[in-house]
Amino acid sequence: MASQESSGGKWNRKWKLTNSILQVIDISKNFPGVKALDKVSLTLSPGETLAVIGENGAGKSTLMKILAGEQQPDSGTILLDGAAVQIDSVRTAAEKGIALIHQELNLAENLDIAANIFLGHEARQMGVLLNRQSMNVETEELLKRIGLDRSPKMVVESLSPGEKQMVEIAKALRSDARILIMDEPSSSLSQHETDRLYELIADLKQHGVSVIYISHRLGEVSRVADRVVALRDGKNAGELPKEGITHGAMVKLMVGRELGEIFPARVHEGEKPMLEVRDFEVAGGRPVSFAVRAGEIVGLAGLVGAGRTELVRGLFGVDPVRCGEIRIDGKPVQVRSPKDAIRSGIALVPEDRKLQGLILEMAVRENLTMAGLDHYETALLIDRKKERESCKGIVEKYGIRTPSLDQQVQYLSGGNQQKVVLAKWLSLSPKVLLLDEPTRGVDVGAKQEIYRLIEQLADQGVATLMISSEMQEILGMSDRILVMWNRGLAGELSRAEATEEAVMFLATGKEAA
Amino acid sequence: MNRVRGILVLLIAVIVFSSVINPQFLLAYNLQNILRWTGLFGILSIGAGLVIITGGIDLSIGSVVGIAGTTMAMWVGATGMSPGIAFLLAIGLSVGIGFAQGLLITKLRLQPFIVTLCGLLILRGVSRYVTGDATQGFGSKHLWLRNLASESPISIPIPGIGPIAIPWPFILLIILAIIAGIFLNRSVYGRHLLALGRNEEATRISGVNTQAIIIATYVISATLAGFGGILFALDINSVQPSGHGEFYELYAIAAAVLGGCSLRGGEGTILGMVIGTAIIRVLYNAINVLGIATQLEYAVIGAVILLGVIADELVRRMGARRAAKRVEAQ
Secondary structure (H helix, E strand, O other): OHHHHHOOHHHHHHHHHHOOOEEEEEEEEEEOOEEEEEEEEEEEOOOOEEEEEOOOOOOHHHHHHHHOOOOOOOEEEEEEOOEEOOOOOHHHHHHOOEEEEOOOOOOOOOOEHHHHHOOOOOOEEOOOEEOHHHHHHHHHHHHHHHOOOOOOOOEHHHOOHHHHHHHHHHHHHHOOOOEEEEEOOOOOOOHHHHHHHHHHHHHHHHOOOEEEEEOOOHHHHHHHOOEEEEEEOOEEEEEEEHHHOOHHHHHHHHHOOOHHHHOOOOOOOOOOEEEEEEEEEEOOOOOEEEEEEOOOEEEEEOOOOOOHHHHHHHHOOOOOEEEEEEEEOOEEEOOOOHHHHHHOOEEEEOOOHHHHHOOOOOEHHHHHOHHHHHHHEEOOEEOHHHHHHHHHHHHHHOOOOOOOOOOEHHHOOHHHHHHHHHHHHHOOOOOEEEEEOOOOOOOHHHHHHHHHHHHHHHHOOOEEEEEOOOHHHHHHHOOEEEEEEOOEEEEEEEOOOOOHHHHHHHHOHHHOO | OHHHHHHHHHHHHHHHHHHHHOHHHHOHHHHHHHHHHHHHHHHHHHHHHHHHHOOOOOOOHHHHHHHHHHHHHHHHHHOOOOHHHHHHHHHHHHHHHHHHHHHHHHOOOOOHHHHHHHHHHHHHHHHHHHOOOOOEOOOOOOHHHHHHHHOOOEEEEEOOOEEEEEOHHHHHHHHHHHHHHHHHHHEHHHHHHHHHHHOHHHHHHOOOOHHHHHHHHHHHHHHHHHHHHHHHHHHHOOEOOOOOOOOHHHHHHHHHHHOOOOOOOOOOOHHHHHHHHHHHHHHHHHHHHOOOOHHHHHHHHHHHHHHHHHHHHHHHHHHHHHHHHHHHHO
16 A cells, blocks of 8 residues: 555546545446346445445445455455555455344354454464464453454353344454445444444544444434445445435335335224134244234234244244233134145245245246145156146236246245245235235345235235335335234234334333333 | 266267267177266266255275175175065165264264265275175076166167166166255255255254254265175175275266266256266276276376366356356446
8 A cells, every 4th residue: 555655646536536545447247147236336435434325135235244354346446545456355355344243143152252353363472372462462452442342262152142242343454444335334222222322333433443334223324424325136226324314215216216106005903803812922022912804915024033033933833932822714713834824725935035034946837836746746757748737827916937847946025035935925815915024135126016916815814924124115015014023913003103213112112111 | 967968078078089089999799888888987976065055074985885795695695685685785785884984073063074984994894704704696587687687677878779677676777866966956944954954053043953964974975885786786686795885976976077076065066966976987987998098097187187177267267257247347
């Protein structure tokens, strides 16, 4: 870097003109079946906190992985201090002062804090032996600087999620990071821990460290960011200066259209309770009781860890249930396994389509019929002609875009994969539909299609219980919202009562009061 | 099917190579021998392959071969039990072993590697103890039964070589392979088996009783091992409790992997397992016929399997890239 500073006028002028520590110019990246980034550009000034916002699948994480050397762009340029650089590995990124703190923390849980902070850069004595003494001393200083009051010898496993996050930050500071990238840093933090994170970011700013802050919690963004860059479908969608950061402006940039256009306008009028749940208690949860009427879409809101996924998994018989009663269409049913649930007319679109919803290496056809394969059985064998015919119809009906029925689902786009999951369950004509984050990681277009689909089903009398962490989705889709907090129900909101504030108030329980 | 074609090419290459170097390889007697051994080992490979498709592994196959072979020979030879009853008992024992291992793997969630490794050790010890480590045999009785392992009921004339007698074990293998192939590719259970090998959680959420299928697979593997063990015992008529079937699980696993089964689970074909077995048997034979130092036996087989698996992996990656491009073009 010194060479550039001394290399005279031209460089200096340019550097001062842009005053940027980092410039990303026209970066593109393709994955099988997905254009993750399409000519994305951004700049970052020293000491600036830049928020990168965008919906799931907008390309935020890919961009950050490229900056951190975990992935290579297909084309485009990265300038550090005005000079083009190749960030070809995590090690290169670290040498150049870039550190990425992952959404899923990357710590070796069985090791202590000092060992994690020095992982791969251990201090040695006599060439091969660990120098624990010096590592512990240095770790203690780092922990003091970030305000984490723990011994360096403490095993990471026993720390809270927030503390683990702090350890990650300390790890980045150890390597003298000048650019710190935080991917959804607050997603697992308590309010108190989040506050401390903000203090830390302010402190880093004082020391000239630049922060790229990725979040889709817009409230937080307006608190910490000096500037906002929005991505949409892998492209730059716009920028907001500090004074322009408002909730509405950010949503408009992220979504690209007004909310009213996305969510179907519908009026629900069903009276017959289709799903009734009484004193239902999953392992580690509190008893809950509620009902969903035929044709009703009930949103299940709450923070991560509130127990929403556990509740629907319990209802579907995936995980063992402690006690409780389920009635479908007035009749009590026993659900001890997903098989029982399917027989009772329940369907579950699970949280993680890649891990729970699909068998990625199998064909579209095989995935579509997985939950109801016995319908195609004749004389102990699968009637392949019947299966194929039926799948042809399903693919057409749900608008799944695939080159053929035999295509492995892993090569489809996120939206089409999700449509395969939905179609797999909906082709069983369920009476009760449990949706766990039905639009996670799909683009806006596919989202809209999925919303229309859910609406159509409700019109046909299906009772729908939908978990979503996207506030707009919950507010836009639900006839009624149940809010969970601390593994139990915190309250219920009618469509008229439902506002972002009201949901958050219930979702944060007593912490908000 | 692409992958099966690949290893079929490998099999033919090894055969052509061997017969060019030494035409004696093509003698009817030699080919019959290869068929017989392919039949015996192939029965084990099918069981090993099905377990590998669940994402597990069965290391106990060799010891099940041992215990089924020794007890059958002991009951018939030493205690004079009727062969039919002894057969049913030995198969029943194998079923029980597979069931117990399956229960431990699914209900107690123990790792298949550990459970079947313990099975390997325990069963070998039991075989040696109950027989007092004494060699067992059927004597000269029950010749018709022993013919089941050594005789050839039909013979096929091949121009240039002469008539080749097809031994019973190979015919049994073909019958079992056809049943297993239909089970794996055409039945609901087979589909579920392939699915759970890829992603057990997603399969379970689809309403499949995945544990039952996994248990059934270990039962099938042990049963085939027991059946194979009885055939091996009948064939040699001199069963050593300490050595009967030792290391056979490794041949079975190697054949299944060579035949396209991935240890990651969810992948494999019955035809591949059979061809994989044939390649290993042909190699064995070729080493003898070609006069390669027998000390190199293991080294040659290991090297060929390694090459086969590397080639397979490369082809798979190319296929994945092509599939990705196809979707993009859409």
